[in-house]
Amino acid sequence: MTGVNPKRKLEDYAADEDAVSSELYLVHSAVRMRKDQFVLTSFTDSAPRHHQNNSSDSASSSLQQLPSSSSSSSSSVFTQSTRFPGRLQFFVRLLSRGNTLVLQAESTDSVKSIHEKIQFITGMPITEQRLIYRGKQLQWEQTLAGCDIQNDAGLQLVGRMRSTGHPxxxxxxxxxxxxxxxxxxxxxxxxxxxxxxxxxxxxxxxxxxxxxxxxxxxxxxxxxxxxxxxxxxxxxxxxxxxxxxxxxxxxxxxxxxxxxxxxxxxxxxxxxxxxxxxxxxxxxxxxxxxxxxxxxxxxxxxxxGVLSWESKKTDGKDVMELQDIFPFVRELAAKLSQALESSVGSDMVMGPSSSDVRDFTAFIGPIMNLIGDHVAICSPIAFPLQEEGTSEEESKRFEMLYYRQQIKCLHDIYFDLLEKLELCLKKMEESLALKEKGEGEPLVSGWSQYFAILKEINAISKLYKGSEDEFWNRMRHRKVSLCFLIMRFAKRSEDHRWILEHKEVTNFEVRRYLAMMMLPEVKDEYEELHEMLIDRAQLLSESFEYIAHADPESLRGGLFMEFKSEEATGPGVLREWFFLVCRAIFNPQNALFVACPNDRRRFFPNPASKVDPLHLEYFSFSGRVIALALMHKIQVGIVFDRVFFLQLSGKSISLDDIRDADPFLYSSCRQILEMDPEMVDQDTLGLTFVREVEELGSRKVVELCPNGKSTMVNSKNRKQYVELLIQHRFVTSIAEQVAHFAQGFADIITTVRLQKSFFQSLNLEDLDWMLHGSETAVSVEDWKAHTDYNGYKESDPQISWFWKIVGCMTAEQRKVLLFFWTSIKYLPVEGFGGLASRLYIYKTRESNDRLPSSHTCFFRLCFPPYPSMDAMQDRLHIITQEHVGCSFGTW
Known part of the structure; x- marks a missing residue:
């Protein structure tokens, strides 16, 4: 970019800044004026003299604004001293304007001339002024020298006391x-x-x-x-x-x-x-x-926030302006820049301080809002800025031009911090690579503020044309370190949409982590859990009563589940309930959802679900159940079809998206679009803008557009015909069902906006892994590696027999055994390593003819020391039958 100087040190800006001024007043003695609201104190050499003016002919030339200083030196202006014999300097603070002025006079000047200068500036009549020195009022005809005013002497300006509401x-x-x-x-x-x-x-x-x-x-x-x-x-x-x-x-x-x-x-x-x-x-x-x-x-x-220039001009309110707070942004950006540079140069530096980052965020946010409002109206700012008046369009952006200096500085801050932070991320990746090799521990504490700075840099990038693309291009090359920062330092209370909008720089673990933070946290306290007592014979209907009619707030704390006439309770039983109720919800016989012909695991709402008068309420119930399953981190073995996922994300559906949901319609539409135009125009297809649908056992014709029955499909409108056909088949016909499912999901996640953000933050494959879990066969080696023993040793024959038997089981038998053991039929995508706990095999003292038992809450499988491998195999064969494997667990 032309005109960009990203290497300019931000410390230079602190030296340039004159808005944070050194308005330190040596108030030896002063009478505070009430109605007049100003203070005048006389000094000869008690404060730094940055401006000098020898002329006393004009009050306007003699009275100057107290100069500013942005120096961060530890020396105090209180200790500085410069001698000017015969000259007095008056420091006047005009509080109604917020300025400090300097009034200079020769020692030969009369007291009256001082009164006149004060009147010229303040408008306070001479007759209301009194100048006091050493307890005596100075007379008009006296000179300052005649009053014996020495260096370091303090004069008091006293006005006639007027009424005040706060005496x-x-x-x-x-x-x-x-x-x-x-x-x-x-x-x-x-x-x-x-x-x-x-x-x-x-x-x-x-x-x-x-x-x-x-x-x-x-x-x-x-x-x-x-x-x-x-x-x-x-x-x-x-x-x-x-x-x-x-x-x-x-x-x-x-x-x-x-x-x-x-x-x-x-x-x-x-x-x-x-x-x-x-x-x-x-x-x-x-x-x-x-x-x-x-x-x-x-x-x-x-x-x-910050008051804009136009607002200040309009209402005249005495509030914070951009010029008041921008010096702090410069100062803090310089400190962050220096800390980042030090982080790259030394392994001992711990990175930017949390207080500096927090303050930087606090000050820059309102500035971003102020400038961002104009960017939203006028489009991102092209850099370098055009000079004022060079184009009609630029001239219209008056307020942006008013803040030209701040806009340029912010641009340099962006590039400087981005460049240095990118080097820090590169160094992070080197440290993480060494960690994986076991060659050192990364300095994680030194990286704790990088993520917060990245967020602010990204916000700044949105102001300038091309800068946001530059930011994300760089982040794509630093994906490893960026993902580490998110997983380690992103907080539930923060808004992470800025990162979720660019999923290409994240991985599944990060997207899942950020999406899960949108859902409520499950409470640990038993009293806060929503209790359910379900009859297995009435599983779907009773679950509906407990979930659909509950206050959403009570569901967000978590669930406590118990089946009637069974002793087992706790998380294991809850996992089993989720699996069973989801299997019932998505059972095609219940007419709520339809399975995709090409992938029977995938479902989307059934357009004919209205055969059940309560179908919309059941869709709301279904949305709540799926949200609760995700909240409890339970894989239920169900996945959504793309058309359903896209609608929950608030996105449109294209022809390619319906491939699995309706392969026949997909193929037909593809042929229509690819046919020779002349054949289409010869009415070979014989199609009009209508669609036949079956509803409650009868077929009817639905027009896809006004006068659709009379509108023939030709080569010019066939694309529109296909789009309308897809829209009606997969959007219009199930719009109510999708809306109620989304509302049920939103009841748990708290808002419709968050519901859309949740699905938008994920790829379809991400949701597959979160809802269904691992799609690979259960690995016996992985299973064994994540199992510990109590009462048994790994070398015991019973343990050796057990793993040999499991190794010879079919994939479905292993799933049933896993479900009996843990109430989990579908493992997380990470396999056994993704479970909340390791698995355990406990040795019991029961007789050898007893079947194995389990404590599913604690992932415990219990069995006695069977005398032979055949005896153990017989017992395991019984519990790995589908109709037996459920409901054997105990708490």
């Missing part, structure tokens, strides 16, 4: 700031809890009912320069003062979350932003207190 809050914060100054000037500082007490008192005084009143109340904290005073105390040389400030600021931020209602707490954002600016400039970005403030601000920004 107690003003008094409280005034006292707080004065107390902080006293601590700073004290030669023998001591621990004090009074500051923390006053801060809590201020928060508890905040009005709760009116947001305007609460905003005015919180604004007092800023208007009084309380954040600056607290940071000044934090930067004190005395450890006692530093600790007091540290505890006080942390308490204010933490308590504001708990003391204030959430809508009012979000109004604290300007205060926390002020703390961040001050601490960043004075203590540096690695300071722990700064980290606390930054994280708190990120939490607010993440919850309330």
């Amino acid at each position: 107690q809050a003003w008094q409280l914060i005034n006292d707080l700031v004065s107390q902080i100054f006293d601590l700073c000037k004290s030669g023998n500082p001591r621990p004090s809890n009074r500051i923390k007490t006053r801060l809590i008192e201020f928060l508890t005084m905040t009005p709760r009912n009116a947001t305007e009143k609460s905003a005015e109340h919180l604004q007092i904290f800023l208007s009084s320069c309380a954040p600056a005073a607290l940071v000044m105390l934090y930067m004190s040389q005395a450890k006692v003062n530093k600790d007091t400030a540290d505890e006080s600021i942390r308490q204010f931020i933490n308590s504001s979350k708990t003391v204030l209602p959430n809508p009012i707490y979000t109004q604290c954002a300007p205060i926390i932003l002020e703390f961040c600016k001050l601490l960043r400039a004075s203590a540096g970005v690695d300071d722990s207190l700064y980290g606390v403030c930054r994280s708190s601000l990120g939490g607010i920004v993440e919850s309330v």
Whole structure:
């Protein structure tokens, strides 16, 4: 891409940024103005002088904005000193505009000229102003030198006190700031809890009912320069003062979350932003207190978002703007970039910190939403950006142009992090390969944040034309490490659609893992399970009553199953119930589902299911049962046909998709499409846009389109005819059945959206493996490798005889034996290694004429020490008969 500089170090952006300014105010003494809302304090050399102006002829030229600094140096502006004899510098904070201004004057200037400059900028009448020095009011005709103002002297600007709605809050914060100054000037500082007490008192005084009143109340904290005073105390040389400030600021931020209602707490954002600016400039970005403030601000920004330029212009609300928070994105991106680079260069580095990644996510999310809204309307941003006004289309995107600098920076952040993270993933794969060879342990803890960063990088890529394709192309080459990260660090509470939309970069294990996290977790507590007592003779109807009429919430915790007149209970019995009830649901004799002619394992809804008046309710019931089977991780030996799977995924059906469901229709449609056009136009087929269907024993003709009986199929419309025929046969005719099945599934997974996402996240083969399990014959060697013994030893003759007998069984006999042993007839796709537990053979003290027994919940097979292989074979032959193998298990 032209103009892209992915190698540019993100640390450079932090140095470029001037929005996070060093607005640290040495407030030696100040009277907080109420209605006027500004503070003026005079200094000669107490703060850094980035701008100088020797002219005093014009107030507009003399008054300058306090310069910003994004330096992360640990040196404090409080300790800097530059001498300018004869010159005074006034720091003026105009809180109504959020700016800090600098007023410079010569020592020979009159006091009145200072008043005039203040009036010029603030609009405050001269008659309402008072300048106080050493407790005395300065007279207009005096000069600053005549007032004997020395270097480091502080002047107080006092205005006529106007009415305020929060007199107690003003008094409280005034006292707080004065107390902080006293601590700073004290030669023998001591621990004090009074500051923390006053801060809590201020928060508890905040009005709760009116947001305007609460905003005015919180604004007092800023208007009084309380954040600056607290940071000044934090930067004190005395450890006692530093600790007091540290505890006080942390308490204010933490308590504001708990003391204030959430809508009012979000109004604290300007205060926390002020703390961040001050601490960043004075203590540096690695300071722990700064980290606390930054994280708190990120939490607010993440919850309330960012106001766009147009919204700010329209309603004038004083809320967070992109310019307020983008400096934090630059700063955090630089830290992540440096950590990733270090991860590649050294085996000892543990990767990016979780707090940095969490804050990066919090700040960048609202920015993505803000810019993404315009991308959604105007299409992805082409890079490099055109200059403003070079095209009519670009000119229309005014707000995007307004954020041109941020858009360019975000583009560089994307490429820088992607490049470095790709190197980290490559190194991961090398470590994993060594692990497989037994040559070392991978540094998993150092990789824990890679997945979260990848998610944010992918989100950024969607903003820029071609960048998303670039991202996924790179991920395809890093499939091994990406799958490892997902399996190890993806969480149930997160949205994983961004990865599931690109199934080509995942494997079955990953897709199954992410899909299963959409389903509820089975509860361990017995009290939370939905209890069922089923009569085997009425299996389907009683199961329907227990499942179809239950509150979905009660089903999501899990099931407890028991058959009437049987002692066995527990997970083994539940596994058996799932197998039996699914076999009944999909039994073609019950008319709910139809098996595919080419693959009898595959089913789709029966268009003629309406022969049962309750058929739609039974489809809802079926959806619930299948969802519950997946939730309990039980393979039921049933798979869906492609046409059914695609409809559950919300996708359309093509001719190739019906190959298994209706081979005859597939072949006929294929012939129609491939016939010579002239033959079709000669009406050789004799077809019109109709379809004959059989319904409740009678046949009727259905028109596929308006006036279908009179519309002949020709070479031009034959493709449309085939599409309409497929649509009616596999969509329209079973639409109600599919919808009710999907709703039943959604009852368990909680929403229809998640139901579609579940099926969209999987390939049909994935669902086959999850529902049916392994399609290969049961391996005796794998079975033996996953079996332990209790009472027997592997060398005992009974164990040797047992495995020889199993080895000689038919495939179906092995399935029956496995079902008797575990209530599992279909193994997971991983084989015995995919079961929740190893299998066990227990030695019993019963007589040798007893049949084997099982505890299916614990995968235990129990039998006595039979005296011969023939005796054992006789007993095993009995239990491996299909009609005997069920219901022998005990709890």
